[in-house]
Amino acid sequence: MYSGSYIAQQFVNGLNLGSIYALIAIGLTMVYGLLRLINFAHGDLMMLGAYIGLFIVTNAFLPLGAAVVLPMLAIGLVGVLVERIAYRPLRGAPEVAMLMTSLAVSWIIQNGMIMSVTAQPRSFRLPPGVNQLHQMGGVSFSTIDILSLALAVGLMALLTLFVRYTRIGIAMRAASENLRAAHLMGIHINQVIAVAFLIGSALAAVAGVLWAGKYGTVEPFMGFLPGLKAFVAAVIGGIGVIPGAVLGGYLLGFAEILFVGFLPPELSGYRDAFVFALLLIVLLIRPNGILGASNEDRA
Amino acid sequence: MRVRYAHLLNILVYLAVIVALLALAQGGLNNFYLRVLSTIGIYVILSASLNLTNGLTGDFSLGHAAFMSVGAYASAILTLPPATKAAMNAGLPVWLQELTLPFLVATVAGGLLAAALAVIVGVPVLRLRGHYLAVATLGLMVIVRVFANNWQSVTRGARGINGLPPHTNIWWTYAWAILTVYVVWRLVNSPYGRAMIAIREDEMAAAARGVSVFATRLLAFTIGAFFAGAAGALWAHLITAFTPNSFSFAITFNIIVMLVVGGMGSISGSIIGPVLLTLLQQALSRAETMLAVGGVPLYGLSQITVAILAILIMIFRRQGLMGGHEIRLPRLFTPLDEPSSADG
Numbered sequence: 001m002y003s004g005s006y007i008a009q010q011f012v013n014g015l016n017l018g019s020i021y022a023l024i025a026i027g028l029t030m031v032y033g034l035l036r037l038i039n040f041a042h043g044d045l046m047m048l049g050a051y052i053g054l055f056i057v058t059n060a061f062l063p064l065g066a067a068v069v070l071p072m073l074a075i076g077l078v079g080v081l082v083e084r085i086a087y088r089p090l091r092g093a094p095e096v097a098m099l100m101t102s103l104a105v106s107w108i109i110q111n112g113m114i115m116s117v118t119a120q121p122r123s124f125r126l127p128p129g130v131n132q133l134h135q136m137g138g139v140s141f142s143t144i145d146i147l148s149l150a151l152a153v154g155l156m157a158l159l160t161l162f163v164r165y166t167r168i169g170i171a172m173r174a175a176s177e178n179l180r181a182a183h184l185m186g187i188h189i190n191q192v193i194a195v196a197f198l199i200g201s202a203l204a205a206v207a208g209v210l211w212a213g214k215y216g217t218v219e220p221f222m223g224f225l226p227g228l229k230a231f232v233a234a235v236i237g238g239i240g241v242i243p244g245a246v247l248g249g250y251l252l253g254f255a256e257i258l259f260v261g262f263l264p265p266e267l268s269g270y271r272d273a274f275v276f277a278l279l280l281i282v283l284l285i286r287p288n289g290i291l292g293a294s295n296e297d298r299a
Numbered sequence: 300m301r302v303r304y305a306h307l308l309n310i311l312v313y314l315a316v317i318v319a320l321l322a323l324a325q326g327g328l329n330n331f332y333l334r335v336l337s338t339i340g341i342y343v344i345l346s347a348s349l350n351l352t353n354g355l356t357g358d359f360s361l362g363h364a365a366f367m368s369v370g371a372y373a374s375a376i377l378t379l380p381p382a383t384k385a386a387m388n389a390g391l392p393v394w395l396q397e398l399t400l401p402f403l404v405a406t407v408a409g410g411l412l413a414a415a416l417a418v419i420v421g422v423p424v425l426r427l428r429g430h431y432l433a434v435a436t437l438g439l440m441v442i443v444r445v446f447a448n449n450w451q452s453v454t455r456g457a458r459g460i461n462g463l464p465p466h467t468n469i470w471w472t473y474a475w476a477i478l479t480v481y482v483v484w485r486l487v488n489s490p491y492g493r494a495m496i497a498i499r500e501d502e503m504a505a506a507a508r509g510v511s512v513f514a515t516r517l518l519a520f521t522i523g524a525f526f527a528g529a530a531g532a533l534w535a536h537l538i539t540a541f542t543p544n545s546f547s548f549a550i551t552f553n554i555i556v557m558l559v560v561g562g563m564g565s566i567s568g569s570i571i572g573p574v575l576l577t578l579l580q581q582a583l584s585r586a587e588t589m590l591a592v593g594g595v596p597l598y599g600l601s602q603i604t605v606a607i608l609a610i611l612i613m614i615f616r617r618q619g620l621m622g623g624h625e626i627r628l629p630r631l632f633t634p635l636d637e638p639s640s641a642d643g
Binding site for chain 1: 430433559563613
């Protein structure tokens with residue numbers, strides 16, 4: 001059987017992976033809540049964030065904190081720009097048009113990166129200090145594990161406070177409940193949507209840096225699968241609801257680690273297939289997710 | 300002349316024209332252009348078949364690459380010589396290892412297997428709509444790729460399959476392209492096709508009028524998958540070597556942009572789109588190597604152009620070039636006993 005420390009180790013791994021999924025899923029769910037759009041380009045914003053992080057880490061004269069803050073700022077702005085240029089002209093257009101556009105934006109970002117930095121994967125090496133391993137009762141984790149968990153949880157707490165107590169946060173919740181009605185009540189929905197893209201993209205950028213730190217490489221297609229999986233996480237938690245995205249992210253992280261860590265190793269290659277099988281099961285059994293309450297026409 | 304004969308004669312004349320053009324191409328073009336021509340033919344199959352779900356029924360599927368992959372692997376295993384299979388795909392049952400089938404049979408088998416997968420997957424997935432269906436079908440692509448990568452003993456995993464007999468030529472591709480377009484055209488003008496369009500326009504109303512919505516959507520999905528599988532088989536025997544990653548999002552995206560350019564729901568559009576876009580991409584990929592900056596080719600330029608084109612079309616001409624209309628070929632023979640009111 002599995003030892004206690006093995007289980008604890010898997011728990012730490014699940015927590016780590018879950019934090020990253022949660023960070024990506026938040027942006028997806030915020031945008032979906034407002035625009036009923038699955039932003040397929042969201043994973044690619046994560047990838048861009050990782051590249052900016054790589055640039056900062058390799059030019060070591062900048063402090064490590066900059067490898068988090070600068071990607072957040074830059075990608076937040078990119079997200080706002082993408083919304084302004086590509087999505088806003090399609091406000092109110094049929095769902096298919098929005099879908100098509102977000103696929104195209106994703107494709108532009110990926111190929112733009114291939115054009116400018118080539119498709120060659122690059123290694124993402126953290127400064128030696130943060131990679132230090134700690135042992136605690138047979139469970140090993142590095143400083144970066146703790147830092148990334150603290151960062152993810154801290155950012156999510158900040159977001160919760162923002163959405164709950166600030167004017168624009170309250171406006172965002174109203175708009176996500178009913179965009180038209182919120183507009184009629186005098187809420188500047190363009191501003192709300194821009195802020196949603198800003199925050200969501202910034203969080204995706206953090207996720208990108210954490211992902212790169214965890215797996216050690218960066219390449220132009222790295223955002224595709226995490227982006228899709230984060231959507232699965234958002235659906236599991238109940239899409240459109242921010243706490244749902246967080247819950248779904250952690251559940252998916254744990255489920256994936258369970259699948260890899262506790263099933264026969266021959267199966268571990270099938271983990272991505274397992275994630276989408278999970279999506280289907282959730283959509284068929286509980287299409288609104290765990291925390292979602294709306295009765296939308298999706299199934 | 301009777302209606303039926305006039306109709307048949309029209310079709311025969313146009314077929315003869317196409318065959319003559321292909322013979323001309325075969326005689327006059329070099330291998331490179333023949334390959335481009337075959338590629339166009341394969342993309343016509345793909346976009347005409349995807350038009351069934353995405354254009355006519357209104358289901359946004361992103362699963363065509365998955366079905367192509369299934370068709371490619373299935374047909375490859377059927378056409379590879381036994382000696383190669385014994386060395387490369389040791390996990391196959393003995394009877395499959397010793398089996399080598401004609402290309403046509405292998406292509407049909409690839410299509411059938413893809414269609415079978417579509418039925419199995421379609422039953423749960425087609426309960427979803429819109430974005431959810433898009434993500435679920437993208438997920439299908441990921442799942443098929445995961446299996447192709449991990450089922451080493453049959454698919455050779457990431458090493459892929461190579462050394463396929465180069466069976467595909469313009470005759471095969473255009474025969475399949477014409478068949479696909481013909482099937483789609485007959486379907487559109489049949490009660491089944493009308494049911495599909497009714498579902499796209501208003502699902503509730505269609506259901507109220509007695510259209511069995513689920514069965515119709517599954518039919519569109521399955522027929523589309525069959526032709527995608529056949530196209531995958533043709534593709535595999537054109538490039539003669541492929542890996543699980545050959546059937547990626549890039550292909551799906553290309554097909555969808557072709558449909559969008561031509562105009563979703565239009566059969567003529569699903570022919571014009573692939574022709575225009577394949578030619579554009581060929582020209583652009585030449586530009587990629589010519590415009591090399593500091594010796595590094597601008598890979599990705601053609602894809603970016605295509606994607607920007609897609610966004611511009613979504614903003615400024617959402618209905619595409621054809622906008623749901625059709626180009627009708629002039630009827631050369633009209634029936635004597637009936638004035639020209641009958642729909643050709």
